[in-house]
Amino acid sequence: MHSFQTVADIRIEPGGAAKLDYYVDGLCKNKRIAIVTDKGVRGLGLMDAGIAALKEAGYDVIIFDKVVADPPEEIVLKGATAIRKFNAGLIIGFGGGSPMDTAKVIAHLVGCDQPLETMYGVGNAKGPSLPLLLIPTTSGTGSEVTNVAIITTGKTAKKGVVADSLYADRVLLDAELTFGLPPSITASTGIDAMVHAIEAYTSIREKNPLSDALALTALRKMRNSIVTAVNDGKDIDARDDMLIGAMLAGQAFSNAPCAAVHALAYPLGGFFHVPHGLSNALVLTEVMKYNLPKAEHWYGEIAKDLGVGQTGVSLIDEMLRLKDETHVPKTLTEVNIPQDAIPMMAEDAMTKDRLLMNNAREMTYDATVKIYETIL
Ligand SMILES: NC(=O)c1ccc[n+]([C@@H]2O[C@H](COP(=O)([O-])OP(=O)(O)OC[C@H]3O[C@@H](n4cnc5c(N)ncnc54)[C@H](O)[C@@H]3O)[C@@H](O)[C@H]2O)c1
Ligand SMILES: [Fe+2]
Structure with missing residues (x-):
């Protein structure tokens, strides 16, 4: 017996990230969007045009850019607290595997209040997540279409959250984001x-x-x-x-x-x-x-x-x-x-x-x- 799952909605458009208002359509229930990224990606200006388009279309946007490579638990928790307070209706993970993994776990933490320490392992993250759009800027982890998030726990250990509730609702692949x-x-x-x-x-x-x-x-x-x-x-x-x-x-x-x-x-x-x-x-x-x-x-x-x-x-x-x-x-x-x-x-x-x-x-x-x- 085999079973196979993946993200149901995958869009491919070089240059598409400039039209974020179009790509969030139907995903966000309250016009409040949280973007999870890192300072490097933000500093490159890759999301500037997309954010301008969102604001133009009447969305409130918060940017959580404190993600670091191999994201540690405390950053995930910090992001979840800020985004819960903002009352986001959609999370966008924008960056490499580190921001996307962080966004996946935050969407789950905010969506159902399950404590992070109970989510590690296979099939342990249960319950509803906030809607999630993932936009990769590296061509590597494939995190945008996986049900996996890798988090650094303690000083050195890396642990995986593996659960179908981590699948994104939509993915946008824009190869121009990887030019730099x-x-x-x-x-x-x-x-x-x-x-x-x-x-x-x-x-x-x-x-x-x-x-x-x-x-x-x-x-x-x-x-x-x-x-x-x-x-x-x-x-x-x-x-x-x-x-x-x-x-x-x-x-x-x-x-x-x-x-x-x-x-x-x-x-x-x-x-x-x-x-x-x-x-x-x-x-x-x-x-x-x-x-x-x-x-x-x-x-x-x-x-x-x-x-x-x-x-x-x-x-x-x-x-x-x-x-x-x-x-x-x-x-x-x-x-x-x-x-x-x-x-x-x-x-x-x-x-x-x-x-x-x-x-x-x-x-x-x-x-x-x-x-x-x-x-x-
Ligand atoms: N969820 C999964 O299925 C899965 C699979 C494999 C790995 N991972 C995890 O993903 C993380 C690694 O992700 P990664 O390799 O994508 O790297 P990363 O997200 O850690 O980013 C690495 C560096 O590249 C920079 N960067 C990203 N996009 C850029 C761009 N377009 N131009 C210039 N610089 C850019 C970032 O600012 C950062 O400094 C690790 O934590 C790993 O454990 C997850
Ligand atoms: Fe890998």
Whole structure:
């Protein structure tokens, strides 16, 4: 038995974010809109035209721009308090995965008053959410179409809220918003999205035909366009391929969840604040090599679909080439992670049951240590 869910209303229009009044139509019951973003995205002026259009159309708008990368609990709670007080009728998450995840959880917290600490895990966030529109400005997490939000708890731990009530009511994909994304973020968030598709295609528990089709299309688009998008940020076709590819990969892994690449990547972000996409890029090919004995046939199918070879090794070689051509760092040392952190990171990775349970080959503590040592 397979089941598949995704956001029901997805709109694609380069330049569309300037017409926010049109894109919120039918979502907001009281003409009061809260935008959740970060200072970087706000400072780029990406939402200025859209906010002007909303105000022109008679909406009151509050902007909560205190989101930081890997959003911590206290920021989520602060945003929820401000937005509850404002009495918003719609939340717009505008930015990368961090603002979108924050917006998803805030929409839930404000919509039904469930305490945040009871929401972590799978299926624990229950009850009505405020209407939610998500507008991604990175092409990576696919958060706009997933039922997942990742929050940093305490000092270093990252926890996931996974629940269908987190699905947005509408998504707007505007590739022009990603024109200014620097090459390094384009590369690492793009590799993150490719990892989502590879892990969805090889996810042993909930792999399904719809996720498979989406993952392959996502990989084709992103494999063809990631190097161009890194080298020429204003190439609209490449940016469109990356944004749509990341979204398709998000739809895929939201139904066929990620696995060991993400489990081994999370401690790099949790302990050392390595950006999420880069963490995944660092561990990707070594985890694939470890998985090869169990995932060879699936990797081979992807390689054939991409036209890069016939075997699992062909796919690993292709991902190595893409990492090379997009200039992502290759070692833990380059991101200032010392050797003596490896046991602590491996122990932390082993706690990611939610992800490890989907991995094609059983991941062990010893194998994890070895993978980190190989990329030291
Ligand atoms: N919900 C999910 O399904 C899911 C999946 C994977 C990862 N995540 C989470 O998403 C977060 C990472 O998200 P991300 O990789 O999109 O990065 P991010 O949202 O943390 O943003 C990274 C940086 O890019 C900047 N930025 C964003 N858009 C820009 C643009 N158009 N031009 C220039 N700069 C821009 C931001 O200001 C920020 O400084 C992590 O917290 C991760 O755990 C969530
Ligand atoms: Fe990811």
